Amino acid sequence: MIDAILGPAPAVVTASDDPSAVRWSLALKAIEILGEAPAGLGGILLRARPGPVRDAWAAALAMVAPVRRLPASADAEALDGGLDLTATLAAGRPVVKPGLLAEIGQGVLLVPMAERLSQALAARLATALDEGGPLLVLLDEADRGAEGEERVAAALADRLAIHLDLTEVRLPMAALLAGEEAFLPEVDDMPAGAVVDDPGTALASAAVMLGIDSIRAPIQAQRLARAHAALAGRMAIAAADIEAAAALVLGPRATRLPPGEAPPPPEEAPDQPPEPPPPSDDSSDDSPDDAPDQTPPDATDIVLDAAQTALPPGLLDALANGVQMKSPGGGSSGAKLRSLTSGRPAGVRAGAPGRGARLALIETIKTAAPWQKLRPQRADGRLSIRHDDLRIRRFVARAESTTVFAVDASGSAAFARLSEAKGAIELLLAEAYVKRAEVALVAFRGDSAAISLPPTRSLARAKRELAALAGGGGTPMAAGIDLAKKVAEAERARGRTPLIVILTDGRANVGGAPGVSPQEAALASARALGATGLASVFIDCSARPRPEGAALAAAMGARFVALPRLDAKAVVAAVKAVAG
Amino acid sequence: MKAPFPFSAIVGQSEMKQALLMAAVEPRLGGVMVFGDRGTGKSTAVRALAALLPPMKIVAGCRYGCAPADTTPCPDDCRKTAGKHVAEVPVPFVDLPLGATEDRVVGSLDLERALATGEKRFEPGLLAKANRGFLYIDEINLLEDHLVDLLLDVAVSGQNLVEREGLSIRHAARFILVGSGNPEEGELRPQLLDRFGLSVDVRTPTDLADRIEIVKRCDRFDRDPVGFAAQFADQEAATLAGIAKARKKLPDVQVPDAMLELGSRLCQAVGADGLRGELTLLRAARATAALAGKKAVAPVHVGAVAALALRHRLRRNVLDDTGSTTRITRAVAELIPA
Structure with a gap:
């Protein structure tokens, strides 16, 4: 088999x-x-x-x-070219710097x-x-x-x-x-194989079976197959060409294995000998029962086989865990808010343009003007501008916030707590357009904490990912605080302003090392969080607030809010009181 | 720059194509917002439509693309300098890059001239370049807020007003704004959404036959763009003739009182805020009637454009997950008997 x-x-x-x-x-x-x-x-x-x-x-x-x-150090100007200011000032005539894109052709x-x-x-x-x-x-x-x-x-x-x-x-x-x-x-001296009559159909069908949504992928696969054929001097696309297209274009984009196929043994253990097939199975090879419902044409099979040599690493592990790998979605692409380059204009300061900073021409001339009499007159009678005169524009980029919810999903009250936390997240996101705020959710239960909702601004995505959130089990408070801290620190590194909101009934009962109680471990994590200076709110939603919650809040420098009757609107109000 | 893909050769995506045609017939609709996945032919469709439209006449050499018959003053005073010289240029298609600076969009002081000759001259930006054509913004939800504000303001007023660096310039900037974005990567503020006339949801085609056809057409186009375009020449000509006829007919298309009433009842039923939605609904219905060659707007036209014109204007209800499109379809089915 x-x-x-x-x-x-x-x-x-x-x-x-x-x-x-x-x-x-x-x-x-x-x-x-x-x-x-x-x-x-x-x-x-x-x-x-x-x-x-x-x-x-x-x-x-x-x-x-x-x-x-x-x-x-390249910026958009380096790609497209522009006026070379330093050279222009030195030469007294415009010197244009060609862009990288034009140079490369x-x-x-x-x-x-x-x-x-x-x-x-x-x-x-x-x-x-x-x-x-x-x-x-x-x-x-x-x-x-x-x-x-x-x-x-x-x-x-x-x-x-x-x-x-x-x-x-x-x-x-x-x-x-x-x-x-x-x-x-x-x-390449590989055999070309048979000519493929209909490469487009084979590639498009295989892409669907591999769970590739983008229609660009099969189009590019076809282009690649053609380029591969041309390389070998073939006029028509042959088996070897669609194999190359499958391995280079389709395989790496796969998010699942073709329907009807079990995941092959993970690539990480290539030394393991595959299990010998039971002898009785050999005879069943020609029995039609084993074939999938719609038998794909031969060319599609070739594509699927070749694609499997280049599956993204991690796909097989993910399949083994029973989850479908997400196609690589939009990352933040490392964009940072630089106040020199973007946002609303806010005055000027001394400095040289470049790296995205833009010259403030009028201010530069104003700065240079008083010195003209003192500086040696230029032969051409123009303004003499020196490097020190240069002024650049400043911009204000509003710091955007990320609210990281750390929700205690343990015990019997988990369901109510989670649903109020979800409600609060949706309310915050629904109001968040103006502030461009993002929200993330860390849930802790059982013996670990997990990121249930990575930072997002999308209400649609939040709803989808929160719908499947489960509750119950112990309270690994320390793990929850640690993970929330990690998420918040990553957000801070992205140039955003994080706020941690912890929703719990305050009693840790899982975690800690031998000799360290869960509550002590939680206190240690809380102190570590406090040391980072991250803003936080601690919402104690137990029916009778106990001192443990307040102690944790104090250790992390959080604002302590007791909400025996938890509801989404009260949570949002508490968050707003801190975030302002 | 290679020849663009023919508009008629785009497989499926009928709603997007319909919305673009309507925007081409009735520029006052105010832009199209396309929501959807990557690689669904959004920019291909807009590019193709721009290329399909007949070349437009401009005052020869005008940097703002002024129409010879227009009376809006041009900063260059082009009509005086060029006299009666008229040039024909293709309808502009401007792809606004995500990282574009305000200078680049609005225009700025021509640094080169300023430094070389001390002359204070305005260097037109992308808004001027897009005048009388299409301005396409991919991933508009990732564009900086103040730029989106500015773009929508210009799109609505039809002119670009520049007051900066000691310059005071005003020039015509009438364009069809097409924005696209993926809601999974961030929402667009409702105030901004409301400013778009029409909104379209596009999805990656899931039908295998469609996908195969797309791959094949792209391959044929790659190998022989000219021959491929020739195959669709008839359809392209028919589309073009349809647009021209509808444009001519549009002012004469009647909107009966019963249709005005139907429009406002529909808006009430779905909870679409504001007059803008109602007005867009009727304008869109009229454009559809014109495209269909009818003399008056009928209920079927209103029903056909309801989702396009209203989908993005519904009040968001956190507790109700029913999609906007479903809500509109339901209301249309109730109010407009089939």
Whole structure:
């Protein structure tokens, strides 16, 4: 049975069936295709930590196409060009600095730390792709599974045909020592396979079966198949071409396995020998009962098989836990509020323009004016402006708030508490348009705490994710406080103003180490929270408030509110009293 | 810049296409807000429609795209300098990038001229570029609030007023504003939503046959844009003729009193606040009637546009999860017998 599930080894695998080697050969194939500079493919999203593997890959890329690196300091002006102020002032005539996009033309732009790209830059790059600009190679260095994970802007990732993951790839040390020559993409001498009559149908059907919503994915897969065929000098798309498209475009975007297929054994344990199929099953191979309801055409099978060599790592684990992986949604893309660049205008200050700060021309001239008599007169009779005269505009960006609810979902009263917390969240979000406030929810019950609602401004999303929240069990207060602190600190790092709201009846009964009572552990966590200076509200909703709650509130420096009769409106009022 | 995808070749998304056609027929509708998933052909549709429309006549060389017949004063005084010279340019399509600064949108002092010759000259921004065309903003819910305020203000008043850096400029900026956004990534303030005339919900097509057709058409377009466009030339011409005819007919389309009453009863029934909704509903119904070649608005036209015109104006009820579209469909079914 297992053999039937995994299918025949796709032709893409030339080296061996070692997943690391498979991914590496895919990555080289991607370079080969990119070297042909095909239109409409956008480029590559490469997920890899900085290191020798990524360096080797980048070196191989540089051998097929000229690569420009986006400087970390780049702003929108660096992409589009503009007036070079320093040079202009020195020369006394306008000096125009060409933009990076214009310089590159159809070349390759390498973007390191793509997950930290500002929203503005990500949007500009997406537009450039739509207009047929350069090929983009985004290096996503985000640590998977880290708290407050940063993601590559979804609008940008969606436009890049090829997604690669090198995080699990190991290269032989000898090859690394030998230098870059060893990593040149090899000429493809794979058998082309049969000509595929209807690649569009195969790719579109396979995309649906793999749970890929975006319609761009099958379109790009088709483009890639065509580019792959052209590379091998074929006029028609053959099996090898749709296999390449499946492994490079569709597989990495999969959010589930095709219906009717059980998850294969996780990739993390490749050494485990697959269970030998029971001999009786061999005879059932030709029995129609085993086939899924709608038998997909052959080409679709080829695509599905090839796609499985490049499933996103983590998908199989997620499936094993019985959850459907979320397609990568919109991350915050690391946008920060910089008061020099955005918001409402608020006066000027001395400083040089650039990095997003804009010149305040009138103020600059005003500053320079009184000194004109003292400075040596310019031959051309124009104003003499020096670096010190430069003034830049300032803007006020309103600090936006994130309210982090930490809700005690334990015990018999959990249901009421949770539903009031949900109500409060929805009320806050419904009122939050003007302030652009975000809300997050941490629930603690049983023996751990979990983020039930990551920070969001979306009422639709909050409703959906809170609907499934369960209650009951013990009260791991310390874990709840710790997680709320973590979320709030991540929010603060994003440039927002967090406020923690703890809803509990105040009695910890789970957690702590041997010799440390749960309540003591909770107090320690509360003190750690207090030390961060994060604003917090402690809402005690037990029928008779006890001193433990007040003690916790005091330790975390929180405002203590006793609400024996909890209701959503009272919670919102308490939050507003602190947030102002 | 490659040739745009033909408007008629877009598979499905009939509501979005309908809304865009209505906005092209009746510019006073005031913009279209498209909610929905990524990669559903939103910008493709708007681009395609802009490219479909016949080239417009402008005063030759005018940086603001002034119409020769227009009397709105132009900051460059183009009619005086260009005389009777008229140029034909394609209907502009401006894609406003998310990170655009206010300078870039509104326009600013031409630094180059200021530094080189000391001349105080206005450098028109994207608003001027979009004059008489389309201004498309992807992910408008992520745009900074003050920019959205500014854009909507200009879209409604039809002119851009600049008072900054010692400049005082006023120029025409009439454009069809098309915003798009994904509600999962953040809400748009209701005050802003209300300013959009029509709103459309687009979803990624789930029908496999549709998806296959999309992939195939894109492939054919990739390989042979000219030949592909030729296949749809007839349909494109028919759409274009339909728009031209409807534009001409629109002022003569009657709105009977019974329809006025139906409009306000419908708005009351669904709880749509404000007069703006009612007015948009009737304007949209009239545009639909014009597109259908009718002389007067009939109940069926009102029913057809009710969701488009009202969906985004309903009071939000935290406790009621019924979708706005469902509520409107229900009210339409009650008030307008099939």
